[in-house]
Amino acid sequence: MNNTADVIIIGSGIVGGSAAYYMAKKGLKVLVLEKDMIGHGASSRNGAGVRISGRVDSEFGIARVAIREIWPTLSEELEVDTEYEKPGSFLMAVKEEQMAALHRSCERALKQEIEAEVIDGDELRRRCPYISEKVVGAVWYPEDGFANPMKTTLGYYKQGRKLGVRYVTGEEAVEIRKCRGRARQVVTAAGNIYEADKIIVAAGFESRALMKTVGIHLPFLERIDECLITEPQPPMFRYRLSCVDGNFYGHQTQHGSFIFGGNTNMERYEDTYAGQPRNTASSVSDKARNAALFVPALRGAKIVRYWAGWLDSTIDRLPVIQEIPEVPGLISACGFSGHGFALGPGMGRLLTEMVTGEPLCADISAFQYDRFHAEGCFGPRTNYPKV
Amino acid sequence: MILDRSRDIGEFVPEKDDDLIICRCEEITKGEIRRAVHEGMWTMTEVRRYLRTGMGLCQGKTCGRNVKAIIAKELGVKPVQLEDCRARGPARPVEMGTFGDETEACIEE
Ligand SMILES: Cc1cc2nc3c(=O)[nH]c(=O)nc-3n(C[C@H](O)[C@H](O)[C@H](O)COP(=O)(O)OP(=O)(O)OC[C@H]3O[C@@H](n4cnc5c(N)ncnc54)[C@H](O)[C@@H]3O)c2cc1C
Numbered sequence: 001m002n003n004t005a006d007v008i009i010i011g012s013g014i015v016g017g018s019a020a021y022y023m024a025k026k027g028l029k030v031l032v033l034e035k036d037m038i039g040h041g042a043s044s045r046n047g048a049g050v051r052i053s054g055r056v057d058s059e060f061g062i063a064r065v066a067i068r069e070i071w072p073t074l075s076e077e078l079e080v081d082t083e084y085e086k087p088g089s090f091l092m093a094v095k096e097e098q099m100a101a102l103h104r105s106c107e108r109a110l111k112q113e114i115e116a117e118v119i120d121g122d123e124l125r126r127r128c129p130y131i132s133e134k135v136v137g138a139v140w141y142p143e144d145g146f147a148n149p150m151k152t153t154l155g156y157y158k159q160g161r162k163l164g165v166r167y168v169t170g171e172e173a174v175e176i177r178k179c180r181g182r183a184r185q186v187v188t189a190a191g192n193i194y195e196a197d198k199i200i201v202a203a204g205f206e207s208r209a210l211m212k213t214v215g216i217h218l219p220f221l222e223r224i225d226e227c228l229i230t231e232p233q234p235p236m237f238r239y240r241l242s243c244v245d246g247n248f249y250g251h252q253t254q255h256g257s258f259i260f261g262g263n264t265n266m267e268r269y270e271d272t273y274a275g276q277p278r279n280t281a282s283s284v285s286d287k288a289r290n291a292a293l294f295v296p297a298l299r300g301a302k303i304v305r306y307w308a309g310w311l312d313s314t315i316d317r318l319p320v321i322q323e324i325p326e327v328p329g330l331i332s333a334c335g336f337s338g339h340g341f342a343l344g345p346g347m348g349r350l351l352t353e354m355v356t357g358e359p360l361c362a363d364i365s366a367f368q369y370d371r372f373h374a375e376g377c378f379g380p381r382t383n384y385p386k387v
Numbered sequence: 388m389i390l391d392r393s394r395d396i397g398e399f400v401p402e403k404d405d406d407l408i409i410c411r412c413e414e415i416t417k418g419e420i421r422r423a424v425h426e427g428m429w430t431m432t433e434v435r436r437y438l439r440t441g442m443g444l445c446q447g448k449t450c451g452r453n454v455k456a457i458i459a460k461e462l463g464v465k466p467v468q469l470e471d472c473r474a475r476g477p478a479r480p481v482e483m484g485t486f487g488d489e490t491e492a493c494i495e496e
Contacts, residue, residue: 037430037432037433038392038427038428038430038433039433039436044436150436150437151436151437154427154428154433154436154437157427158426158427158428161392161393161427166391166392166393167391167392167393167427168389168390168391168392169389169390169392170388170389170390171389190389192389230483231444231480255439279476284476284486285486285487285488286487287487288483288484288486289487290487291487292483292484292487298483299482299483299484300482300483300484301482301483302480302481302483303477303480303481303483304444304446304477305442305446305475305477306475306476306477307475
């Protein structure tokens with residue numbers, strides 16, 4: 001089979017898959033290379049949150065496009081039930097000291113013209129009686145929601161494939177090669193060579209190694225993130241919940257199961273980096289404790305599954321989205337640092353515009369790879385949570 | 388295994404027993420599984436994520452083999468060429484309170 005295309009996308013997650021779909025709609029010949037199976041990475045393993053809130057200004061543009069313009073009609077577009085819903089979310093605090101962070105989050109949202117409101121614990125329990133007495137306050141974000149990550153990611157694949165996108169799975173890209181100064185070829189572990197005018201790297205953490213083959217260094221950490229899901233429960237509430245410390249989030253899915261996730265920040269010190277992402281010893285029980293702390297009625301709910309996935313975490317937790325100036329034809333679309341599922345549909349549109357040369361739907365000037373500088377271990381952009 | 392997902396596997400042809408329930412926990416029929424294959428779901432995991440086969444209470448222990456045989460037949464390959472359902476913990480459903488054993492201590496701080 002002919003191994004040339006207009007665009008090669010490396011990685012079949014939501015970023016690569018949505019880009020492939022929108023490009024095929026524009027009539028481009030697209031080839032997606034996936035080292036494992038469709039949606040093997042974070043896109044099928046994430047916590048399903050689709051929020052517009054909690055975005056720094058630079059990322060807000062892409063979130064806005066995704067959440068206001070694409071997600072609402074995505075199920076019809078993909079002819080798959082993505083289970084997208086926008087019932088609103090509560091960002092909660094369990095300690096008085098955390099209230100200041102809630103107010104900061106709310107102020108930023110209001111400046112971005114997102115509806116937001118700080119409420120106290122009693123008002124929160126009035127709106128959602130299942131929430132524990134331990135919660136002292138929350139911000140209400142009516143535009144936030146969730147979707148089914150697996151069906152959305154596979155939906156983009158299914159619909160792209162129908163439009164003629166060629167997907168090759170089990171085909172691991174190992175090297176990008178230049179021709180006359182431009183990125184031109186992708187070499188795979190099996191020794192196959194594919195060629196295109198544009199090459200998009202949307203391979204999650206592994207993007208780092210691929211970019212290195214053309215001398216571009218992206219400072220990523222490979223971090224693990226974990227979720228659990230319960231047996232279906234009777235309908236309780238539709239809201240998305242999260243805690244301002246980042247160690248708890250979740251909601252009741254359409255199916256009735258509750259999904260919970262969160263990061264204790266200790267996972268990365270455990271030895272889980274053995275090929276497949278594995279759950280860490282402490283994390284699942286930590287989530288179970290948190291679920292019972294925030295929603296006491298769930299203490300007896302049974303966990304049926306837990307799993308882990310990789311985060312492609314940059315030092316400032318923002319992505320790298322750019323056609324690399326030193327390697328024309330090579331586009332980086334990675335480093336989503338744990339919040340790329342919601343952005344995925346917007347990324348597909350944006351990458352398509354980058355390839356076709358149309359005006360961009362969001363400003364990406366803050367996402368260039370040369371923004372990373374050495375700043376010392378207590379510098380302003382370290383990966384440690386600010387106290 | 389390298390798979391070109393553009394390989395022609397032929398049209399979806401309805402069969403008499405398409406209404407047969409294969410995954411009993413989630414009530415997924417043979418016809419739904421066969422259709423998913425034609426929509427591009429060529430692995431056990433993709434079908435599972437797309438339709439929820441094996442995502443219910445038994446976590447695929449009952450229907451896994453049957454699902455595999457249906458996918459393999461549709462693709463014209465041998466069942467051994469497909470991966471097994473990935474087992475995820477816990478081995479059987481466990482209550483949140485039991486799993487997060489220190490619940491009381493944690494809530495009381
Ligand atoms: C547990 C968890 C919870 C999360 N919760 C949320 C959430 O609630 N909301 C949210 O918005 N985001 C969340 N995220 C983050 C989100 O899932 C990711 O940011 C997003 O899925 C990234 O999509 P992607 O397409 O860039 O990467 P991925 O989905 O990781 O896709 C990359 C693909 O590239 C493939 N690949 C890698 N190397 C190669 C190679 N050499 N050759 C070919 N293919 C290759 C991989 O197999 C993979 O399929 C969470 C992540 C995790 C792990």
